Amino acid sequence: KAGVTQTPRYLIKTRGQQVTLSCSPISGHRSVSWYQQTPGQGLQFLFEYFSETQRNKGNFPGRFSGRQFSNSRSEMNVSTLELGDSALYLCASSTFENNEQFFGPGTRLTVL
Amino acid sequence: GENVEQHPSTLSVQEGDSAVIKCTYSDSASNYFPWYKQELGKRPQLIIDIRSNVGEKKDQRIAVTLNKTAKHFSLHITETQPEDSAVYFCAASFGWGKLQFGAGTQVVVTP
Numbered sequence: 699k700a701g702v703t704q705t706p707r708y709l710i711k712t713r714g715q716q717v718t719l720s721c722s723p724i725s726g727h728r729s730v731s732w733y734q735q736t737p738g739q740g741l742q743f744l745f746e747y748f749s750e751t752q753r754n755k756g757n758f759p760g761r762f763s764g765r766q767f768s769n770s771r772s773e774m775n776v777s778t779l780e781l782g783d784s785a786l787y788l789c790a791s792s793t794f795e796n797n798e799q800f801f802g803p804g805t806r807l808t809v810l
Numbered sequence: 811g812e813n814v815e816q817h818p819s820t821l822s823v824q825e826g827d828s829a830v831i832k833c834t835y836s837d838s839a840s841n842y843f844p845w846y847k848q849e850l851g852k853r854p855q856l857i858i859d860i861r862s863n864v865g866e867k868k869d870q871r872i873a874v875t876l877n878k879t880a881k882h883f884s885l886h887i888t889e890t891q892p893e894d895s896a897v898y899f900c901a902a903s904f905g906w907g908k909l910q911f912g913a914g915t916q917v918v919v920t921p
Binding site for chain 2: 729730731733740741742743746747748753754756788790792796797798799800801802803804
């Protein structure tokens with residue numbers, strides 16, 4: 699099976715802009731979780747989607763949002779970008795039956 | 811609250827020696843504990859996991875132990891090799907699709 703894929707791999711934006719990141723899960727995986735990874739805060743959970751529904755959400759401001767499509771692909775959006783949003787954004791997919799999460803390569807977002 | 815503490819933050823070992831990383835978690839409802847290895851510039855890779863109904867699990871040179879009463883779990887790597895050098899993260903599940911990660915351990919294996 700193909701692994702989790704994420705696009706784009708790199709993004710450079712300026713403060714105030716918005717960005718959309720995409721994640722395609724492993725075939726058959728219906729749960730997609732998103733994480734932010736920074737040197738200072740480590741890996742932090744953003745939200746999780748299953749069957750197009752957000753089931754869980756982390757402690758991030760409302761500028762961070764997401765959605766999931768009927769084919770399980772997921773997108774996350776960050777509006778009004780701030781310098782502190784610079785990070786590696788990782789998505790992970792898993793089946794419904796267990797919590798084994800497999801990560802994509804990530805999208806490196808740089809906010810200038 | 812939901813918290814996972816991981817120690818040590820850095821670990822240097824000689825090739826062939828063993829490495830042990832320890833984590834504690836706060837929520838007794840957590841029932842799934844994976845370990846990830848992340849090499850520089852790469853994605854986190856699931857290397858082993860354990861569920862709350864099991865006390866120990868082994869996969870070749872890697873083993874994980876879980877003490878539910880004390881709410882801590884550990885990763886053991888035996889016969890370390892240079893390719894084991896990476897950052898290792900422990901995690902605990904907190905509800906649907908949410909993994910709470912420890913801060914990571916930088917493991918350096920010197921030949």
